Amino acid sequence: MTDPLFDIHLETKLAEFSLDYRLASDARCVGVFGPSGAGKTTVIECIAGWRRASAGHIRVGGRTLFDSRTGVHVHARDRGIGYVPQDILLFPHWNVIENVTAGVRGGSDNGDWTERVLDLLELAPMRERPVNELSGGERHRVAVARALCSQPALLLLDEPLSSLDPPLKRRILGDLVRVREEFGIPMLLISHDVIEVQVLCDLAQRLQSGTVRAEGLPSAVLGGTGNGDTLTDHENVLRGEVVGIDSGVARVRVGTGVEVCMTGGSLKTGDRAIVGLRADEVLIAIGTPTGLSARNVLPGRVRSVDEGASSVGVHVDLEPERDDGLTLVVNVTRGAERELGLAPAREVQVVIKSRSLHLITKLNR
Amino acid sequence: MESWSEALIPLWLSLKIAGLATLLTVVPGTLCGLVLARRSFPGKAIVETIVELPLVLPPTAVGLALLSLLGRHGPLGRESLGFDLHLIFTWKGAVLASAVMSFPLVARTARVAFEGVDPRLEWMAASLGMSRMRVKWAVTLPLAARGLTAATLLGFSRALGEFGATALVAGNIPGRTQTLAIAIFDDIQNGRNERAMILLAIAVVLAFAAVSTVGWLHRKDQRLRSKT
Numbered sequence: 306m307t308d309p310l311f312d313i314h315l316e317t318k319l320a321e322f323s324l325d326y327r328l329a330s331d332a333r334c335v336g337v338f339g340p341s342g343a344g345k346t347t348v349i350e351c352i353a354g355w356r357r358a359s360a361g362h363i364r365v366g367g368r369t370l371f372d373s374r375t376g377v378h379v380h381a382r383d384r385g386i387g388y389v390p391q392d393i394l395l396f397p398h399w400n401v402i403e404n405v406t407a408g409v410r411g412g413s414d415n416g417d418w419t420e421r422v423l424d425l426l427e428l429a430p431m432r433e434r435p436v437n438e439l440s441g442g443e444r445h446r447v448a449v450a451r452a453l454c455s456q457p458a459l460l461l462l463d464e465p466l467s468s469l470d471p472p473l474k475r476r477i478l479g480d481l482v483r484v485r486e487e488f489g490i491p492m493l494l495i496s497h498d499v500i501e502v503q504v505l506c507d508l509a510q511r512l513q514s515g516t517v518r519a520e521g522l523p524s525a526v527l528g529g530t531g532n533g534d535t536l537t538d539h540e541n542v543l544r545g546e547v548v549g550i551d552s553g554v555a556r557v558r559v560g561t562g563v564e565v566c567m568t569g570g571s572l573k574t575g576d577r578a579i580v581g582l583r584a585d586e587v588l589i590a591i592g593t594p595t596g597l598s599a600r601n602v603l604p605g606r607v608r609s610v611d612e613g614a615s616s617v618g619v620h621v622d623l624e625p626e627r628d629d630g631l632t633l634v635v636n637v638t639r640g641a642e643r644e645l646g647l648a649p650a651r652e653v654q655v656v657i658k659s660r661s662l663h664l665i666t667k668l669n670r
Numbered sequence: 671m672e673s674w675s676e677a678l679i680p681l682w683l684s685l686k687i688a689g690l691a692t693l694l695t696v697v698p699g700t701l702c703g704l705v706l707a708r709r710s711f712p713g714k715a716i717v718e719t720i721v722e723l724p725l726v727l728p729p730t731a732v733g734l735a736l737l738s739l740l741g742r743h744g745p746l747g748r749e750s751l752g753f754d755l756h757l758i759f760t761w762k763g764a765v766l767a768s769a770v771m772s773f774p775l776v777a778r779t780a781r782v783a784f785e786g787v788d789p790r791l792e793w794m795a796a797s798l799g800m801s802r803m804r805v806k807w808a809v810t811l812p813l814a815a816r817g818l819t820a821a822t823l824l825g826f827s828r829a830l831g832e833f834g835a836t837a838l839v840a841g842n843i844p845g846r847t848q849t850l851a852i853a854i855f856d857d858i859q860n861g862r863n864e865r866a867m868i869l870l871a872i873a874v875v876l877a878f879a880a881v882s883t884v885g886w887l888h889r890k891d892q893r894l895r896s897k898t
Contacts, residue, residue: 408800
């Protein structure tokens with residue numbers, strides 16, 4: 306049996322509680338979600354080697370970075386981890402290119418790699434600029450580029466979108482998705498922003514008072530944890546490509562073959578986009594409804610039903626024949642759940658207005 | 671006119687002694703500041719006290735201590751070592767006394783400069799794979815550079831104004847060990863008020879330049895930090 310990509314167990318005493326963090330997963334991108342003060346930054350700094358847990362172990366890709374039992378504690382410089390901290394920490398006395406190449410070690414491929422990173426994050430035109438003249442978003446991009454240019458085995462991101470305004474959040478989020486797709490470096494990000502975790506991660510953990518309270522698919526773990534922000538309050542995040550525009554309505558292919566219609570806005574055919582959908586704005590019908598103004602009526606099968614305090618979260622597979630197919634979370638009332646007989650394996654129709662699908666970010670360069 | 675040209679001798683001697691004393695203190699003072707800013711070790715409080723002792727002791731007391739150390743019968747004297755260091759009543763002795771007196775100021779200012787560098791920047795540099803030496807050389811030192819320049823200037827100024835310890839160790843030999851500070855004292859004692867006033871004017875100009883430069887460096891440093 307091979308080791309999981311992430312095999313982490315950290316125990317340490319913090320001011321108000323004890324941290325007991327565990328992660329054993331092959332997910333390429335893990336999101337640790339939780340409120341401020343939950344111990345998220347301690348977790349990430351222990352993994353980066355900036356602080357030492359009192360007990361536990363850290364193994365990434367089979368390599369032991371820390372093991373309290375055997376006394377292994379690999380220094381931060383030898384961990385090969387790229388870290389983008391919340392406060393960015395650019396070297397203020399260097400310009401963009403000096404910052405970006407700060408971690409470049411000798412080697413023939415570094416030049417190409419660096420150029421690829423600069424190109425991807427659109428930093429090439431500002432390579433000579435002093436970093437204290439950059440805007441907030443530019444500084445974020447430089448920090449991500451610097452981490453990537455050290456060709457890390459793991460990329461750690463601490464609240465990558467915090468303190469950015471919504472348009473900039475969309476921009477940086479798109480950059481991070483491209484980084485994930487193009488470089489394939491495993492990522493662990495911590496966040497108190499639902500959208501970051503949903504868009505970027507394969508696995509989400511909810512950390513509270515130092516312990517992991519929930520773990521699973523981002524939509525399942527984070528459903529209903531929205532904070533009222535129009536950008537972040539989407540329980541469903543879909544990734545797709547615009548396959549056509551008709552009368553201002555964009556047809557977007559999501560998952561492997563499901564097509565949904567949404568108001569086009571700035572979208573063009575061929576655009577790749579991330580689209581958000583609130584669980585409250587989806588209807589469930591038994592049998593095919595007729596005479597509807599809604600543009601999207603999609604067949605699906607109930608995967609699971611979660612009883613919440615005030616509503617019921619129904620997880621509907623839109624591609625039930627696939628294990629990793631598209632799943633939507635739909636909030637219904639208890640009465641609707643009883644009346645429609647919603648239970649696992651029930652065949653249903655999902656109804657979505659085109660206006661309920663919101664563009665979160667475009668992934669085009 | 672004669673007074674002006676005469677005044678240049680103690681000025682030149684002072685500059686030479688203060689310059690060499692600064693050269694002598696800047697590296698150990700900077701290293702001491704770095705260790706005190708970044709390291710925790712048993713007995714750190716005692717080391718801090720010893721380093722700062724010359725700042726609070728009367729300079730003549732430090733001079734007396736040096737004299738006892740370097741005197742013929744002292745631990746570093748001719749009888750103990752078997753040879754003479756030729757420090758007592760020489761300009762080299764004045765350099766040593768000035769260095770000892772300015773060392774705490776250099777170390778203390780350097781410590782503040784290093785403490786002003788966010789240690790997380792050093793962690794970041796390490797995470798990027800930089801060696802310990804490269805982190806210090808490429809990140810810590812440049813970011814502390816203005817503070818370290820201020821430390822050097824303050825050390826130089828302290829050495830330039832040194833009187834008590836220098837007078838005890840090096841004496842008051844015109845043209846050989848009579849620095850600016852000692853010459854002013856000597857002139858007043860001997861009623862050469864006009865020359866004393868000229869030396870005073872020179873001392874004021876030097877002090878003004880040093881303090882203004884330190885202030886300018888400090889303001890520039892604050893501006894850089896507030897931007898980042």
